[in-house]
Amino acid sequence: MKLVYRNINKDSSGQITLIPEDGEDMWHAYNLVQPGDSLRSTTLRKVQSESSTGSVGSNRVRTTLTIAIESIDFDSQACVLHVKGRNIQENQYVKMGAYHTLDLEPNRKFVLAKKCWDTVHLDRINVACDPTQNADVAAVVMQEGLAHVCLVLSSMTLVRAKIETQIPRKRRGNAQQHDKGVEKFFDSVMQAIIRHINFEVVKCVILASPGFVKDQFHDFLMSQAVKTDNRLIIDNKSKFICVHASSGFKHSLKEALLDPSVASRLSDTKATAEIKALQDFYKTLQHEPDKACYGLKQIEKASASDAIDVLMITDMLLRSLDIALRTKLVKIVDQVKDSGGVVRVFSSMHVSGEQLGQLTGVAGILRFAVPGMSDSEDSSSEED
Structure with missing residues (x-):
């Protein structure tokens, strides 16, 4: 769902302009639209016209109507919302007070006005319009010094954070500097996970890397969580899964998602x-x-x-x-x-x-x- 415009007043009245994009968005729209609200959208109206010779004909014209909603019907098969009500704004084709049915469908913009937008309505809009709320899977694709924190959606992958850190090479005599660099890098990745992953929604967090980087990070993450009593990480420990990836770049996520151990986790919805x-x-x-x-x-x-x-x-x-x-x-x-x-x-x-x-x-x-x-x-x- 695309949020085009939002204007909510202090008394909770106001209007929101939305564009549904798929069937799920139409279900959200059905749960937002109520009798007593006003709805504005484009529609086709049959108009009769009389020619100069006196013959009467009819044609369909596209116009924009605003109606006071009286009834709603949702066709789940066609993903269309039929909203019936009386016209409440001047229109050259439809008289004031005349009944009309507006059909809402994917990719058709509409303006919904309410006398009171309560928290349940606003929560639904936040969920429908924020793709991250529907991201069941999160992933950290990493290699030493580079990590991408991603949210995996049904149609796309969103990179929420990119962490790049210069880590001194591990040579004889500077092992301590190298370890400090790795620890600083791991800490930055951990903070990005805490900041960008909604564990109430996400059911699986993939840690993917070449070699043992993922395993070392997993050990660091869990030990730090215990040291700092970070309940967010501790309570969701079972959601983390380590798999192989060829690099820390985003394109390596595809091979991580094909891992059988990941596929079994994704059966949950x-x-x-x-x-x-x-x-x-x-x-x-x-x-x-x-x-x-x-x-x-x-x-x-x-x-x-x-x-x-x-x-x-x-x-x-x-x-x-x-x-x-x-x-x-x-x-x-x-x-x-x-x-x-x-x-x-x-x-x-x-x-x-x-x-x-x-x-x-x-x-x-x-x-x-x-x-x-x-x-x-x-x-x-x-x-x-």
Whole structure:
């Protein structure tokens, strides 16, 4: 998704201009567009005209319309969003107040205006417009004195940092200088990894090099993480994998990605991550039922106590036309994030999203048991 223009006021009202580029972007658009918003885009309109001889004909003209949205329909097969509403701006072909349907599709620019852009909407825009948010794989391609820190996307590779350091050659009598140079180089690479890799998204970090450089760096990285108690590296230790590459230049990444040990790691996707989260919830519900909850009443109670470690919610629930309900859900999402919890928005297009939808659409794994939670169990299932 391309972000063309963004103007959000202090009261959270404003408009954003976007260009969806593929089917996934259309799904993001479907989750952004809501009744009550206004939408501006180009469209074809059938116009009747009368000739000088009195004959009447019709032709289709392209024009730009702004409508107040009343209903939305998403055709997932054609990746087209049909948005119906009344025209709210003067147009030579369409009367004010007349109904029209705007069809949004990939590579067609649109302007979406809302009275309130809440944090859930803005988070979705950040994810859709920042390709690094969708980068499942990171890689450090290196050789002595040269390293490229990359994010691997489905359609391209982004180089986030290039580290070049002059390292004295290892000769008799200057081994200490050489070792210091290598340590300085490794430290620069480590800082680049911490700065540029989002470990919440990335599921595999490839360390690739000729010879033993990758192994030496891996040992340095882990020992430094332990010395400085860097939880980011320690907690994600299992995501690092060392493979061979012929050089530290970007083009060597291709051979690293073909390594069988890397291919096995890449079988995991966002969808399977959602399934694992749901499995963890069911396990908790079975073995530690006091640390699992579902339904709006229970989730509200747990959120008020800052007890939610993992919140799972369907995008379908977040598309609710009930403004009061949506406001309540957004507040819970914000509370969980503020308390250091993880929020997973499940896609209703995946099996895991359907399963969660059958379980009221919202569930949570708790850090600790919340007293009186069972009192709200019955009412939560009735409400949702």
